[in-house]
Amino acid sequence: MIARISGTGSALPAKTVSNADLAMTVDTSDEWITSRTGISERHIAVDGEYTSTFAVEAARRALSMAGISPEDLDLIILGTVTPDFPFPSTACIVQSELGAHKAVAFDVSAACSGFIYALSIADSFIRSGQFKKVLLIGAEVLSRVVNWKDRNTCILFGDGAGAAVLEASRDQHGLVSTHIFSNGSCWDLLYQPGSGSRNPAANPATDPASYFIHMEGNEVFKHAVRAMEEAAQAALDANGITSSDLTLFIPHQANRRIIDAIAKRLDLDSGRVFVNLHRYGNTSSASIPIALDEANRQGRLKSGDLLLLDAFGGGFTYGSALIRW
Ligand code: UT7
Numbered sequence: 001m002i003a004r005i006s007g008t009g010s011a012l013p014a015k016t017v018s019n020a021d022l023a024m025t026v027d028t029s030d031e032w033i034t035s036r037t038g039i040s041e042r043h044i045a046v047d048g049e050y051t052s053t054f055a056v057e058a059a060r061r062a063l064s065m066a067g068i069s070p071e072d073l074d075l076i077i078l079g080t081v082t083p084d085f086p087f088p089s090t091a092c093i094v095q096s097e098l099g100a101h102k103a104v105a106f107d108v109s110a111a112c113s114g115f116i117y118a119l120s121i122a123d124s125f126i127r128s129g130q131f132k133k134v135l136l137i138g139a140e141v142l143s144r145v146v147n148w149k150d151r152n153t154c155i156l157f158g159d160g161a162g163a164a165v166l167e168a169s170r171d172q173h174g175l176v177s178t179h180i181f182s183n184g185s186c187w188d189l190l191y192q193p194g195s196g197s198r199n200p201a202a203n204p205a206t207d208p209a210s211y212f213i214h215m216e217g218n219e220v221f222k223h224a225v226r227a228m229e230e231a232a233q234a235a236l237d238a239n240g241i242t243s244s245d246l247t248l249f250i251p252h253q254a255n256r257r258i259i260d261a262i263a264k265r266l267d268l269d270s271g272r273v274f275v276n277l278h279r280y281g282n283t284s285s286a287s288i289p290i291a292l293d294e295a296n297r298q299g300r301l302k303s304g305d306l307l308l309l310d311a312f313g314g315g316f317t318y319g320s321a322l323i324r325w
Contacts, residue, residue: 009061038256042158079114112313114285162289
């Protein structure tokens with residue numbers, strides 16, 4: 001059995017915040033943000049919008065494309081580091097909203113690699129025969145854990161969700177292989193210090209500034225390039241192919257310079273690299289499924305195409321997925 005992607009969907013907040021908007025509140029400029037990151041604007045949730053809001057909308061679109069009803073789902077896996085609540089899982093909230101009564105639902109915490117981790121878990125369940133119809137979602141509202149006074153981080157992140165429906169299939173189209181990795185020795189280069197058991201929200205001694213993302217940008221940048229190259233190469237090596245066999249490379253959308261560096265290392269021309277971060281910024285676990293959905297709806301994915309997804313995030317976590325469309 002192979003896991004075939006039968007539907008994709010995405011959902012973004014309606015509100016956008018441009019670089020010029022940010023330059024009115026922090027010491028930055030459109031020129032700096034564009035040249036150092038490639039980002040022009042990001043979508044930001046408003047009051048009353050949560051991670052599950054966008055997860056449910058993206059899921060409905062993916063289910064509609066796949067032509068299957070929520071009651072048919074066996075499993076829902078949702079990648080996020082900005083869940084609606086510490087518990088229950090946001091996947092359980094999505095299950096309830098969709099009416100996916102018989103599905104098992106859980107979240108995966110792998111930061112920006114959340115969707116690739118979810119793909120890998122789903123692939124194992126489908127190959128083993130345990131589940132046949134699976135909904136995967138990457139969803140974040142990072143704007144709620146970003147310090148909007150910190151120009152080092154607030155320019156980077158955005159909100160949104162992407163989803164994919166996977167179905168067990170006997171044909172040759174679907175997930176060829178997934179390759180996931182972790183490097184916990186660098187956990188403190190990119191993390192959210194407050195609100196967990198170390199610095200609990202209920203403790204008056206906890207510094208409110210600790211609720212925001214802490215990131216050593218330069219270090220993360222260097223690790224991201226090396227790790228994403230390693231993950232991509234693992235997929236190529238495991239399948240005895242080279243980057244010249246790839247139709248489209250869909251990397252995590254964190255920084256245009258990271259994407260360009262990896263593309264250069266993999267010898268991929270820009271026409272085979274999908275980039276949409278200028279419009280969304282870094283949406284963490286949502287970035288790859290949003291990009292996959294856009295490529296799909298733009299008609300860029302043809303039957304038989306070979307796609308390589310590649311992610312890196314806090315943890316560090318990283319991984320890749322090779323897909324025969
Ligand atoms: O999903 C994975 C998670 N995160 C990432 O992948 C992020 C990886 N890192 C990056 O994308 C980049 O490191 C950043 C975009 C965060 C920063 O870019 P950089 O080219 O590494 O800049 P830098 O941190 O080395 O800062 C260079 C200068 C500094 O000024 P001085 O010390 O040279 O005077 C910063 O203070 O740019 C300054 N700076 C800014 N200036 C204007 C930093 N942020 C800004 C800003 N606007 N927003």
